[in-house]
Amino acid sequence: MTQTGAVIDVAGEVVLRGRLVLPDRIVPHGEIIIDGERIAEINVSPTRPHVTDRWTDGWIFPGLIDLHVHGIGGRDFMDATDDAFQAIDRSLASVGCTAYLGTTMSAPPQALQAVFEAARTAAPSGLLGIHMEGPFIHPEHRGAQSLEVIRPASVDEIEGYVKQAGRLLRRITLAPEGPGALELVNWCHQHAILVSAGHSHATFDEALAAFDAGVGEVTHLFNAMPPLHHRNPGLVGAALARSDVKVEMIVDGIHLHPAIIQLVARLKGPQGVLLVTDAIRATLLQDGQYDLGGQTVTVIDGVARTSQGNLAGSTLTLNRAVFQFADFAQVDLFDAVRAASLTPAQVLGLYDQGAIRPGYLADLVLVDTLGRVRATWRRGHLIFDAR
Ligand SMILES: [Zn+2]
Incomplete structure (x- = not known):
């Protein structure tokens, strides 16, 4: 099983789900909502229904x-x-x-x-x-x-x-x-x-x-x-x-x-x-x-x-x-x-990147349980997909 986290695209809104690596803790089942180039919202206990069943144990890192x-x-x-x-x-x-x-x-x-x-x-x-x-x-x-x-x-x-x-x-x-x-x-x-x-x-x-x-x-x-x-x-x-x-x-x-x-x-x-x-x-x-x-x-x-x-x-x-x-x-x-x-x-004096935080650039990495990178987003755009 190499699938890591879920990527759901609902009405133009991109949602990533997985183990979120925040600057000071890990959220075991979290959700990131991307709006355009930036992180709009982080849910530490998402309630919206699963759109897919691709929820697994991988991590989501900041870029x-x-x-x-x-x-x-x-x-x-x-x-x-x-x-x-x-x-x-x-x-x-x-x-x-x-x-x-x-x-x-x-x-x-x-x-x-x-x-x-x-x-x-x-x-x-x-x-x-x-x-x-x-x-x-x-x-x-x-x-x-x-x-x-x-x-x-x-x-x-x-x-x-x-x-x-x-x-x-x-x-x-x-x-x-x-x-x-x-x-x-x-x-x-x-x-x-x-x-x-x-x-x-x-x-x-x-x-x-x-x-x-x-x-x-x-x-x-x-x-x-x-x-x-x-x-x-x-x-x-x-x-x-x-x-x-x-x-x-x-x-x-x-x-x-x-x-x-x-x-x-x-x-x-x-x-x-x-x-x-x-x-x-x-x-x-x-x-x-x-x-x-x-x-x-x-x-x-x-x-x-x-x-x-x-x-x-x-x-x-x-x-x-x-x-x-x-x-x-x-x-x-x-x-x-x-x-x-x-x-x-x-x-570098960059205060809107380098962390999973609302308002920060949506630079995000999906990492599987073996530490391998499965997908990478920069400013909300998927720039690498291992599939
Ligand atoms: Zn060198």
């Missing part, structure tokens, strides 16, 4: 939101084509992700300009903007980023992208201890661009200075930075100590030990965690060799590595991340879902 995704289904945002952007949008819908920041790799300015141009012209409806991961990072902690194009932070360079693409630049991951970085952090803070610390060698004091200057998040905590040391807490220690800082985690069971995931969830609280995938084009495809930002990465058993053996993004999907986070961290499913929906929406 998942990924702040850090490079690609999926053979495509990468760095391909910088209309076709790639549209294909990624469709593939993400198939795994329950209805909104996302297209994430770039460290690259020459011309390559990044091409991505902004493609984002501007393709503008798939799930694209909330671009997350630039690099090129202003620490060479020693570059992970799968290309060494040759890493450069000092530059307000001029970023200003150029903003002139070109306006509000499409939403987030930058940088090493806050690097040359020019704090100046850029201040500039971004004034221009409502999020800055996340990552691929960094920052000391504890440098990290605190960055948080004070407006850096609000840490990119894939523990990965691409020195480990936590008890006399030298560094970026990891600072991120864990500061309750106002949110941390990305890649919960694929490879990037972080499950015990670390549990510890971080306990320290930060589920609302301090951002579940991201850092997914690359190999996601949803077979093992093999793939391009990532101009480098060849090899995927074995779903784990992507560079020729030097560094982890190179993941092949994780957000629906899997949610269930694995609940499992590894021993948190409630609604808290895990929140870390991949409401929390990222709030980080």
